[in-house]
Amino acid sequence: MDFILIRYMFYILSKTLHFLLMPLLWVLVLLLLALFLKSPEKKRGCLVSAVALLLVLSNPFLANEAWRAWEVEATPVSDVDNYDAAIILSGVTSFREDIPDRVHTYKGADRFLHPLQLYRMDKVQKLIISGGHGLVLGEGIPESEQIEKVLLMAGVPEEDVITEVNSRNTHENAVNTKELLMQHPELKKLLLVTSAFHMRRAAGCFEKAGVATDHFSTDFYSYERRFTPDETIIPSADALHSWQRLIHEISGYIIYKILGYC
Structure with a gap:
């Protein structure tokens, strides 16, 4: 019971942090302050800050540069050595009770599609x-089992797919995978696959x-530099949204460092 309570509190904390780290929220707060503050100087400062922040965060070129600096670069497939196993981290599928007859994936499906390519090669x-399911309370279908289903449909033999179904976060991915590997001492040379x-x-x-x-990075958000007007001058809602994901991941990395998870 205590474990469930701790997990629930951690979930609430993560959702709260996710909300507070939304760049759009920062802009809205500054605009509201500019609207309600009585001091003309403070009003002007908040308004200028909101506009400046919005211009910076909606610039595709700046967003791409930030992604290029953070993401771990790609390894050419031709440079990949032979490995006993690829460790695939989930977090890219969902289960819909209203459409239960198929596997639903997000953009990050490259996490298992690219290892499938390496397997075929x-x-x-x-x-x-x-990866387990993402529900705090109740039970759901583990994401690892959903990915396994896709791989089996793609023709991978069942004996070549090993699933770990209890992890709810990256820290647990590592700890539980280590325990799983103790049951498979023959798997020594390992390739870790996740989003860049x-x-x-x-x-x-x-x-x-x-x-x-x-390491084998997949699912890239960065792309080659472009100096066209739509990349350097014209604001983009997609750039603003991508900052939210990047800030959330960097914050998660810092928290994991503080907790001693990585």
Whole structure:
């Protein structure tokens, strides 16, 4: 019961932090202050700050530069060595009770599609999928089982897919995968696969847990530099939204560092 309570409190804290780290919220707060503050100087300062913040965060070029600085760069498939197993971190599927007859994926489906490519190229021999369901209370279908279903439909033999179904976060991914690997001592050379923006935190957690891995980034948000007007001058709502994801991940990395998870 205490464990469930702690998990629930952590969930509430993470959702609160997620809300407070929304760049759009910062802009709205500044605009509201500019509207209600009595001091003309403070009104002007809040208004100028809101406009400046909105211009910076909605600039696609600046957002892309931030992503390029944070994401762990791609490893060419041709440079990937042979591995006993690829460790795939979940977090890219969802279960819908109103449409239960299929697997629903997010943008990050590259997390399991790219390892599938490596498997087909005989560069990895086994696919380890780590991840439970995202519900705080109640039970759901583990994400690792949903990804396993897709891989089996893609023709991967059942004996080549190993699932870990209890993890709810990256720290637990690492700890639970280490316990799973103790049951498979033959799997020594491992390739960690996750989104490029998530790789720093994931790699740190697995290193902290004592699981030695090489890294294979997927699901990139950054792209090659472009100096066209739509990238350097014209504001973009997509850029504003991408900042929210990036800020959330950087904050998560810092919190994990403080907690000693990575």
